[in-house]
Amino acid sequence: MADLEFRLPDLGEGLADAELVSWSVGAGDTVELNQTIAEVETAKAVVALPSPFAGTVVELLAQPGDTVLVGAPLIRVRTEADAPAPTAVEQDSSVPDSSANGTGRTAVLVGYGPEEEAVSRRRRPAPAAVEPDAPQDNTATPVPQTDRAAATPAARRLARELGIDLWYVPGSGPDGAVTVEDVRDAVPVSQPRPAATPAPARAAADPRSDSDHGLIRPAAREERTPISGIRKRTAAAMVASARTIPQASAFVTLDFTASMELLDHLRTTTSFQGLTLTPLALIAKSVLAALAEFPDLNAFWDEAKQEIVTKHYVNLGIAVATDRGLLVPNLKEAHALSLRELCQEIGWLADTARSGSATPTDLRGSTFTITNVGVFGVDIGVPLVNPGEAAILCLGSIRKRPWVFRDEVAVRWVTTLGISFDHRMIDGELASRFLATVAGLLEDPLTLLGRM
Incomplete structure (x- = not known):
C-alpha cells in the first residue's frame, strides 16, 4: 500500500x-x-x-x-x-507541462489553460429557456438552477435525516455554505430541534420568521458575510476598473416597437421553433453589426506597452447575475453567428453560468460586453468597463410608454441604451455615433439585413 x-x-x-x-x-x-x-x-x-x-x-x-x-x-x-x-x-499538479498535448497550452485537470490564439466557438444544443428581456411577471417562485446548494458534508447528512431541502436554508458558513447549525435552525417550528450545542437565544416574537415555510429566521440585528470566491474577484476587478480606466457614458432612448413586432413574427417561424427568442438576442446582433462599422470600440488599452490593441473578432460578453455573484461568460467568435445561433448561445451561457458549470474558457477573453438591467425593472444603469475592454453596453427595461410617432402621441414599446467607454481611446463623438447606430438598427431592424 x-x-x-x-x-x-x-x-x-x-x-x-x-x-x-x-x-x-x-x-x-x-x-x-x-x-x-x-x-x-x-x-x-x-x-x-x-x-x-x-x-x-x-x-x-x-x-x-x-x-x-x-x-x-x-x-x-x-x-x-x-x-x-x-x-x-x-x-504534482502545480507543474504545468506545455508540451503534454502538443498545442502549446498548459495541461490542466479541467479543460485547458490560457491559449495564445482565440478560442474556437463550441456548438451547443438549444436551451429550454433563457432569461427574458421583455416585461415579465416576477412573482413566480424561483427555481434552483444548480444541481445542489453549497453545504458542508455534515450539514447534508443531517438535512437528509431530517427531510429538509437545503435550497431553502440560508447559509452562514464561508461564502454562504449551509452548516449543521443552519440546518438545525431550519427545523419547522412544530418539529423538535435535534440535540446540539445550545443555540443562541431568540426573541419571543421574531418579525422575520417565515410562517409560510415554517422556518425560523436568525434574530441577530447584524450579519457578517466573508468576502470570498467570485464576489472577491469581482470587487477587485471593479476597483481596478474605477482606478485605472477614465470612463464616460452616453445614453439614447428609442422606439423599440418595430423590433418587438419582428421578434413576435420570428417566434412563429420554423427557424425559431423550440427557442426562447428575446430582445437581448436582437440587441446583440445589432451591437455586432455596429462593431463591424466601429471596430475601435472592440479594443483595449495595453498600459505596459502603451498600445491600443484592436481586435478583428468579437467575443461578446453577456453579464449574468448568479447566486454567487456577477459572471460574464462570452460568446466566442460572436461576429460570425446568425440571430438564431445567438439566441441558442446566449441561453446556453446564461444557464451554465447560473448553474456554476461555466468553464474558465467560457469566462475569459471577452472583447465587448452587454449587461441587461432591464430584467430587474430598471430603466438604465451606468456600468463599469471590464478591464481589458474598451466599452460596455447597458440595456434598460422595455416598456409601453407614450411616444411621438408620425407627429401623434401613441403608445409604443420604448427602451433606453447606455454605453460606458474608456475615454483614453474613445471620445464622445465615436461612442455617440456607435450608440446611435445601434439605436437606428433597433428602430428599423429590417436594416440589419444589409449588414448580415
Whole structure:
C-alpha cells in the first residue's frame, strides 16, 4: 500500500488558488478513479474535482472555506500496491507541462489553460429557456438552477435525516455554505430541534420568521458575510476598473416597437421553433453589426506597452447575475453567428453560468460586453468597463410608454441604451455615433439585413 496526496491542480486561466466549497468524501471512505471528491470555487466558476486514483481516504487536508493554492495538498488516499501509479500531472499538479498535448497550452485537470490564439466557438444544443428581456411577471417562485446548494458534508447528512431541502436554508458558513447549525435552525417550528450545542437565544416574537415555510429566521440585528470566491474577484476587478480606466457614458432612448413586432413574427417561424427568442438576442446582433462599422470600440488599452490593441473578432460578453455573484461568460467568435445561433448561445451561457458549470474558457477573453438591467425593472444603469475592454453596453427595461410617432402621441414599446467607454481611446463623438447606430438598427431592424 502507498499513501498518495492529491494536490489542487491548475484549473486554467493562470488561476493561483481556489476556495474549497465542499467535500463529497470523508476519512475512511473508499474512492474510485475519477470519482468526484470535492467542489472548489475559482474566480470564475465552481469546479468538481475527480480523484486521480482509487483507494481509501486517509485524511482531508483542507476544510470547506479554506483558500487553497495551486499545488497545495488537498487529500491523502491510501492505494493498493498493484494500483496504477498516477501520472506526472497527478503527482504534482502545480507543474504545468506545455508540451503534454502538443498545442502549446498548459495541461490542466479541467479543460485547458490560457491559449495564445482565440478560442474556437463550441456548438451547443438549444436551451429550454433563457432569461427574458421583455416585461415579465416576477412573482413566480424561483427555481434552483444548480444541481445542489453549497453545504458542508455534515450539514447534508443531517438535512437528509431530517427531510429538509437545503435550497431553502440560508447559509452562514464561508461564502454562504449551509452548516449543521443552519440546518438545525431550519427545523419547522412544530418539529423538535435535534440535540446540539445550545443555540443562541431568540426573541419571543421574531418579525422575520417565515410562517409560510415554517422556518425560523436568525434574530441577530447584524450579519457578517466573508468576502470570498467570485464576489472577491469581482470587487477587485471593479476597483481596478474605477482606478485605472477614465470612463464616460452616453445614453439614447428609442422606439423599440418595430423590433418587438419582428421578434413576435420570428417566434412563429420554423427557424425559431423550440427557442426562447428575446430582445437581448436582437440587441446583440445589432451591437455586432455596429462593431463591424466601429471596430475601435472592440479594443483595449495595453498600459505596459502603451498600445491600443484592436481586435478583428468579437467575443461578446453577456453579464449574468448568479447566486454567487456577477459572471460574464462570452460568446466566442460572436461576429460570425446568425440571430438564431445567438439566441441558442446566449441561453446556453446564461444557464451554465447560473448553474456554476461555466468553464474558465467560457469566462475569459471577452472583447465587448452587454449587461441587461432591464430584467430587474430598471430603466438604465451606468456600468463599469471590464478591464481589458474598451466599452460596455447597458440595456434598460422595455416598456409601453407614450411616444411621438408620425407627429401623434401613441403608445409604443420604448427602451433606453447606455454605453460606458474608456475615454483614453474613445471620445464622445465615436461612442455617440456607435450608440446611435445601434439605436437606428433597433428602430428599423429590417436594416440589419444589409449588414448580415
